[in-house]
Every structure is written in structure tokens, then in C-alpha cells.
Amino acid sequence: MSASDEVFILGINMTKFGKHFDKDVVDLGAEAIMAALADGGVTMADMGIFAAGNLLGSGGIGQQLQKQVGQTGIPVFNVSNACATGATALRTAIMAIKAGECDMGLAVGVEKLAGAGLLAGGDRAADGDSWTPQGRYGAVGPIDGRVGTATxxxxxxxxxxxxxxxxxxxxxxxxxxxxxxxxxxxxxxxxxxxxxxxxxxxxxxxxxxxxxxxxPMCSANCDGAAAAVVVSGAKLKTLSLEQQRRAVKVxxxxxxxxxxxxxxxxxxxxxxxxxxxxxxxxxxxxxxxxxxxxxxxxxxxxxxxxxxxxxxxxxxxxxxxxxxxxxxxxxxxxxxxxxxxxxxxxxxxxxxxxxxxxxxxxxxxxxxxxxxxxxxxxxxxxxxxxxxxxxxxxxxxxxxx
Amino acid sequence: MTTATQIPFVHYLALDDGPPHLVAHECTSCGAHYFDRRNACAGCFGTEFRSADVATTGELRTFSIVAFAAPGVEVPFVAGVVDCDGTSVMANIINVDPTPEKIHTGMSVRLATYSMGVDSDGVEAIGFGFEPAP
The missing domain is CATH 3.40.47.10 (Thiolase/Chalcone synthase)
Structure with a gap:
């Protein structure tokens, strides 16, 4: 395999965004993955790298998802980059293809967020009995709301x-x-x-x-997942005409x-x-x-x-x-x-x-x-x-x- | 017996060196200001810093009137960024009605301090904000 200049989205999917009380992060991520693989006409057996993002869960979402959809021993990158986490997962898979490490890869991002309130500055400790300097600013009490806002x-x-x-x-x-x-x-x-x-x-x-x-001018907290299969230009040429027609060039x-x-x-x-x-x-x-x-x-x-x-x-x-x-x-x-x-x-x-x-x-x-x-x-x-x-x-x- | 009776809310608020003012760590190479410690300057990677007093007056560059915050945070309050003669400072804008009619970007403001209360040892914490300047 050699480094690839051209990378394409072969399959991609997003779940319905909203409240999914009956599904956990693994269910949601797996739903997007299965649909993205089907959309691309491939399976986990074709994937050479897997990058996964989830910020609010327990960690190791990539391996958890493999156990739900297929464990093939490929490298997993669990990525975390704030609201750019999904794009970072995708970029990770794309870089692996560009580097010639593999010719197909999978990226997923998933979150359970329905009902969440403020994600930063959402809670604040009470002041203590004695003013004691703490932290990087030597603050004697919580800062949020007193020195600007973290929300x-x-x-x-x-x-x-x-x-x-x-x-x-x-x-x-x-x-x-x-x-x-x-x-x-x-x-x-x-x-x-x-x-x-x-x-x-x-x-x-x-x-x-x-x-x-x-x-209504603020982003809506909700549950959802999205997944994408990426493929090198060389590999795409070996796939069906229908796959080539629907592929989107990155x-x-x-x-x-x-x-x-x-x-x-x-x-x-x-x-x-x-x-x-x-x-x-x-x-x-x-x-x-x-x-x-x-x-x-x-x-x-x-x-x-x-x-x-x-x-x-x-x-x-x-x-x-x-x-x-x-x-x-x-x-x-x-x-x-x-x-x-x-x-x-x-x-x-x-x-x-x-x-x-x-x-x-x-x-x-x-x-x-x-x-x-x-x-x-x-x-x-x-x-x-x-x-x-x-x-x-x-x-x-x-x-x- | 005498004990310290006042403590600043944050270490970069100086109370005992003339009128209250903020003090930054200044990179000796490029002059960048930081309110907490750095191993190297984020701008030029210099590793030498000195203390620098920050101007106590400035211009309000931006703000938000925060109406929804964590329990325990009094709302509404005004959060803003003040340009103090080239040093940007995050602070609350105080001693003003927290309404869009009373606050606008570009307004002149000055440092102001206030009591945050006395703890069980009798020490009074002093907070800071910026208030409209005449």
C-alpha cells in the first residue's frame, strides 16, 4: 500500500437527533456505524483503522463499539477535541489513508446529551468557611460568575x-x-x-x-451519532460503479x-x-x-x-x-x-x-x-x-x- | 494581636501596594501578559517573566448579560472583556443596571472593588469588577 493523495467518503450516516431514552451511547454509535457501512457497501472486515469520539461517556468508546459491531484487531484511536471531536475522528481516519497505512477506515462520533443543562459553568461549589486561596489564580472561592462567565x-x-x-x-x-x-x-x-x-x-x-x-438561539442538547467510511482513491477504483458514483471526494x-x-x-x-x-x-x-x-x-x-x-x-x-x-x-x-x-x-x-x-x-x-x-x-x-x-x-x- | 484582615479574591488583585490594581506576569521578551503562571510564553516561548501593573481604566470591548447560570450565581450579571491599555481583562461589569440600555461596547470603565464578606476567622475577601467611568 502506498500513500494516497485522494480520499473519498464511501459511506456515511447520521441517526435521528433528539431524545433516545431507550438507547445508550453504544446503541447509537453502532446504529450509525452499521448504516454507514451498509451505505458504503462494505463491512468491518474492510476497515483498516477506526477512530471514535465521545466526550461525556466513560471512555474507550471505540473498543466498546467494536464489541457491538465487529472486533478485527485494527488500531483504534479514541479522540477527544471538544465540539470538534467528530471532525477529529474523521481527520484521523483520513490521515491514516493518506499515509498509506490502510485503504479504508471508519470514523464515528456519538453523544448522549438530552436533558443536559449548561455544559460549562453548570454547577458551582459553595464558598468555604474560610477564604483559602486555591488553584492557578489563588482564588478564595469559585470564579464563575464573579470574574466573567464560563458558560x-x-x-x-x-x-x-x-x-x-x-x-x-x-x-x-x-x-x-x-x-x-x-x-x-x-x-x-x-x-x-x-x-x-x-x-x-x-x-x-x-x-x-x-x-x-x-x-432558541442556543444549540439544542440532544442524543445522536454519525459515522463515515473513508476510502483511498486507488481502492475506490476497484469498487463497483455505483459505489464510485456515490462516493464524495474529500x-x-x-x-x-x-x-x-x-x-x-x-x-x-x-x-x-x-x-x-x-x-x-x-x-x-x-x-x-x-x-x-x-x-x-x-x-x-x-x-x-x-x-x-x-x-x-x-x-x-x-x-x-x-x-x-x-x-x-x-x-x-x-x-x-x-x-x-x-x-x-x-x-x-x-x-x-x-x-x-x-x-x-x-x-x-x-x-x-x-x-x-x-x-x-x-x-x-x-x-x-x-x-x-x-x-x-x-x-x-x-x-x- | 493583629492578623491580616483582608484577602484579594484572586492573587492577581493587589490590595497592599497603593490603590487596588491588577498585576500580570509579563513576558520579558515580547511583553505578553498572563494572569496565571506559564513555563514559557505562549507567543514567543520566552521563559523570563516579571510583574507588571495593569491599567485600572479601560474600554469595554465586549459583554454578555448572563441570565442563566449555575445555582448560587446571582443573575443577571454582566460578563465582559475590558481592554486596559492593551491588556485584555475578563471581569464582571458592576455598579450598573444589567440591561442592554445601560451597557454598550466601547464604554469607559474603571476597576472597582467590593467586599465579598468575612469568613470565620474574621478575614474579609475583596472582589473586583469594572464600573462605568465618568
Missing amino acids: MPGVFAQIGMEYGHRYGGVDFELFARISEKNHSHSTLNPLAAYTKAMSLEQIMGDMMIAYPNTR SASILTSDPYEEACQVLPNVNTLTRNAARQAYEASGVGPDDLDLVELHDCFATAELVHYDNLMLCEEGGAADFFNSGATWRTGSTPVNVSGGLQSKGHPISATGIANIWEVCHHLRGEAGPRQIEGAKVGLAHVIGLGSACGVHVLEKSAA
Whole structure:
């Protein structure tokens, strides 16, 4: 086997996102794996590497899943990279193929999150009887809520507000309109956790979580899994014409972390590493932002979607508000963004998200997206951010076969 | 008998060296500021640090009015990032109504301290935030 320049998605699947009270993480992950293998027309016997992601479980999800679907002794990589965990699992399998270690690999991300509350800053210890300095800051009591906020809705609210401070033209209503778009898109996605359209008034009048993010402007905690089978270009040529026709080309698979900049250790900077990942992805694929027929980006909060229009260079620098106001990112616009409904309505089972967004893009490139099909889609981009930070960007192209 | 009667909420709040102010670890090579310890500067990998006082006035660069938090956290409160003459500081914005009408990015703020209460040994913890500056 030799190093491979070309890698394709051969099979891919996401489960219904939502509440799966009767299934555990192994059941959900196995469901996505079995369906992805069947979608690709292969079995566990064909896999040369397995990368698996799950953040909130007990660890070793890859081996647990092998015991559920097939133990063949192949290397397992259990990966953890915050909300970019799924994309990291996929990238791991892709790297193994690119390196020539194997010609087929499997990646899965799975999470049980229904009913979870705040994932960071969700609980706080009481103050002790005596003020005793502890931890890296010598704090005499819990910090959250006293020195800013650790909660994700609050952190990402600040990220969106900072963009508004820098460029102007941004207010509560603009962010709410972004959420209105994604909730509207979700009505066409039967696998989304929530599929109800919401009016601007409903969104703005809902429970405030962290201004300017109200509840429907936050990603939905839910259960779900997504899995993908990847194959080298050389191996794909030996498979059936039908497999070749449905295969989706991975034109770029990029993972970045946040480089040091002033302030990045005070408020996470999700901009520079996304911009770096996008630049590398466009360079590797030869695809430009104008070529994209659809984009699935990490709208963990409405305030996050806005900044990523700019970071992914879908608009001019500083022009995200005008870009959105032009209608460009609605499914009828020039650059449809989050036609799946996005994390705000499709849901965000953390580790599954970075493969589920690829599934959405593949679904359109294969022309299999039914009523929500973006007609004639040939090129798409999928983006995730894991706070801390990690950014995954994949550029996908319809097979020429 | 005398004992210490005050303790700062975090070690980077200086109470006993003139008016209250924040103190950062400053990389001697590139000037980057950190509020906790580093083995090497994340920006330039320099390994020498010195203490540097942080300006007590600044501009509010961003904020959120947090309305939903862990039990025990008083809500709503304002979380923000203040640009103190080139050093970014995470803090609560205090002594202001936590409403969008009263808070805007770009507003001038200044460091303010407040009592967090006295413990069983009679020691008073002093917290900090930033308040609107005239």
C-alpha cells in the first residue's frame, strides 16, 4: 500500500437527533456505524483503522463499539477535541489513508446529551468557611460568575458582540434573524431534533440565556451519532460503479488550533483558527468561497454563525451583517448556510456534530436530500469549532464518476 | 494581636501596594501578559517573566448579560472583556443596571472593588469588577 493523495467518503450516516431514552451511547454509535457501512457497501472486515469520539461517556468508546459491531484487531484511536471531536475522528481516519497505512477506515462520533443543562459553568461549589486561596489564580472561592462567565452561551455571546463592536451594524435582532433562518430550514430535515419554524417575535421573546442569545438561539442538547467510511482513491477504483458514483471526494481535510494572540487566553478567539483552517482548505482544494453550493458551519449559538461567515471568507472582512441581510445564507440565497437547520434546531450531540455536518453536505452532493435538496450542488464545506480551541474544515466535492 | 484582615479574591488583585490594581506576569521578551503562571510564553516561548501593573481604566470591548447560570450565581450579571491599555481583562461589569440600555461596547470603565464578606476567622475577601467611568 502506498500513500494516497485522494480520499473519498464511501459511506456515511447520521441517526435521528433528539431524545433516545431507550438507547445508550453504544446503541447509537453502532446504529450509525452499521448504516454507514451498509451505505458504503462494505463491512468491518474492510476497515483498516477506526477512530471514535465521545466526550461525556466513560471512555474507550471505540473498543466498546467494536464489541457491538465487529472486533478485527485494527488500531483504534479514541479522540477527544471538544465540539470538534467528530471532525477529529474523521481527520484521523483520513490521515491514516493518506499515509498509506490502510485503504479504508471508519470514523464515528456519538453523544448522549438530552436533558443536559449548561455544559460549562453548570454547577458551582459553595464558598468555604474560610477564604483559602486555591488553584492557578489563588482564588478564595469559585470564579464563575464573579470574574466573567464560563458558560458557553455567555462566551459565544461575547464573541458575537465583539464582532459587532469591531464592525458595527449588529444588534440583538440581527442575531435573532439568523436563528429564524436556521429554524425555518429545519422544517425540511426529518432528522433534526426540532423541526418547527419560529417567528422573530417568538425567538426574541423567548427565555434569555445570555444576552443577546435567547434559548432558541442556543444549540439544542440532544442524543445522536454519525459515522463515515473513508476510502483511498486507488481502492475506490476497484469498487463497483455505483459505489464510485456515490462516493464524495474529500478535497480538503484541515484541523487547526488557536495560535497565540493578545486576549486569546482571556476570551477564546474562534476567529483566527477558523480563518487559518479555511485558508488552508481553499488552498488544498483549489475551491474558493464563491464555488460553494452549501456550507454547514458551527452555529452553536446565533452569535457564532455571524462571525463564521467572515472567518470562512464567505463575505468580505467586516461584512458579515450585510452578507446575512442580503439573504445570501438562506437556502434560496447564493451561499446557503446550515440548510440542515444547524445546531440550533438540528441539535448538537457534541461528538456527532463534526461528522453529521459532513453527512448533510454529502447528502446534497449525492442528490439524495429530498425536499431540502440544494439543486445541482457540486461543492460544499463543513466547519466545526471546539472551544479551547480546535477547528475542523472539510471541503467536499461531488464524484466525477 | 493583629492578623491580616483582608484577602484579594484572586492573587492577581493587589490590595497592599497603593490603590487596588491588577498585576500580570509579563513576558520579558515580547511583553505578553498572563494572569496565571506559564513555563514559557505562549507567543514567543520566552521563559523570563516579571510583574507588571495593569491599567485600572479601560474600554469595554465586549459583554454578555448572563441570565442563566449555575445555582448560587446571582443573575443577571454582566460578563465582559475590558481592554486596559492593551491588556485584555475578563471581569464582571458592576455598579450598573444589567440591561442592554445601560451597557454598550466601547464604554469607559474603571476597576472597582467590593467586599465579598468575612469568613470565620474574621478575614474579609475583596472582589473586583469594572464600573462605568465618568
